Amino acid sequence: MEKKRQPIGVFDSGAGGLSVLKELVRLMPEEDFIYYGDSLNAPYGVKPLEEVRQLTYACAEHLLERGVKEIIIACNTATSAACKIMRGMYPDLPLVGIEPAVKPAAQNHRGEKVAVMATPLTLHEEKFKQLVKRYEDQAVIIPVPCPDLVEYVEKGILEGPELEGYLKDVLTPCLQEGIKAVVLGCTHFPLVKSAIGKVVGESVRIYDGGEGTARQAKCLLAAKNLCTDQEKGHICFESSAPEKEAYYEALYRKAAHIDSRVKL
Secondary structure, eight states, rough: OOGGGGGEEEEEESSSHHHHHHHHHHHHHHOOOOOEGGGGOOOOOTHHHHHHHHHHHHHHHHHHHTTTEEEEEEEEEHHHHHHHHHHHOOSSSSOOOOOOOOOHHHHSSTTTTEEEEHHHHHHSSSSHHHHHHHHHTTTTTEEEEOOHHHHHHHHTTOSHHHHHHHHHHHHHHHHHOOOEEEESSSGGGGHHHHHHHHHHHTSSEEEEEEEEEHHHHHHHHTTTTTOOOOOOOOOEESSSSSSGGGHHHHHHHHHHOOOTTSOO
């Protein structure tokens, strides 16, 4: 197969990266994608750092065996833990990680309070601390650890009183501090954006990094002259827990508003 027509690989600890896949397909509908979710080992955000690194390497190797031309680490935790190391491991591979959309939130809410919802490991990692330091002179950044929110998405609980009760528990302290924005620092979280919006209210703006990641992925492909010449791409869903593959497709269709009769 000509390299230009090889697929783009996207992976996450589970279903969360589907929020990034949606943005990638919107920007590059002509490309083929393989989405790989490591639901067998989800969630990553509460695991030890070295374990997350090994799991991340394994996901990348799976996609490379499938012949991808670019890899998107559609997981904030995996990006924080392993992206920099992987760029050294695969110097010729276009490799894109994701980071919380702190920059636009801080720039749009100067002097105000911005909450960053993320997994405990993402918030603990040096990459996040450096990100906060970069913008702390523009806004007050408040980390909000959400250790259990990934599990809700993996179980398919995307709305309802149980989820909203959990969100109220984690968000009430920063809401009482008068936050003006919430950054979704985990790719699972945009899938429950509607529930988060109900809890924080219309006056609090919500940010996620999926769109910026998609733009970067396209730029990297163009720089290496790897953009496809085909007109319409397809998506393949894979998982370390194969029984989850149908769920990924259904959740992607819901997030992207695609009817079940339309071929992906």
